[in-house]
Amino acid sequence: MKTVRGIYHNLEESEYQFDYDNLKFVFSSKLYLEKFIGNYKEYLKDGTAKIESEFKATIYADEFLLINLYRKIEKRGFRVLYFNEPLDEKLYYNIELEV
Numbered sequence: 001m002k003t004v005r006g007i008y009h010n011l012e013e014s015e016y017q018f019d020y021d022n023l024k025f026v027f028s029s030k031l032y033l034e035k036f037i038g039n040y041k042e043y044l045k046d047g048t049a050k051i052e053s054e055f056k057a058t059i060y061a062d063e064f065l066l067i068n069l070y071r072k073i074e075k076r077g078f079r080v081l082y083f084n085e086p087l088d089e090k091l092y093y094n095i096e097l098e099v
Contacts, residue, residue, distance in 0.1 A: 006030055011079035023063060025070050026079035036073050043069045064093055 001013065007029045008014040016027040018036060027033040047065040052058060067080060067087075078089040 007076070009076060011077045014079070020066055021062070022083050023066065024081040024084070025066070025074075026081070027074055028076035032073050032075075036069065039073075040066060040069060059095075067091065 001010070002008055002015075008016070009028065011026045011028060014026050014028060016030055016033040018025045018027070018033060018040075020040070025036065027036065044062055044065055047068075048059070048061060051061055063082075070080060071078070080087045
């Protein structure tokens with residue numbers, strides 16, 4: 001149920017969503033959604049550059065970076081879907097070597 005100020009305390013009910021590839025980010029408010037949309041491209045660009053500089057390799061880390069940005073913005077819970085399946089807040093990442 002949405003509050004008078006347009007905030008969802010239950011993210012499963014929220015209409016504020018953003019899709020990126022196979023990820024769906026669910027937000028508790030329009031403000032948080034707009035903040036994410038306004039920042040995600042630059043966050044991906046900067047984060048990718050930092051990771052590649054640190055490890056001297058080409059690394060695709062969009063999912064990792066976007067989930068990190070989501071955690072910084074969304075303060076009322078965690079609801080991210082991957083292939084329409086909810087992710088646990090505690091995630092495990094596996095980096096594979098491709099030659």
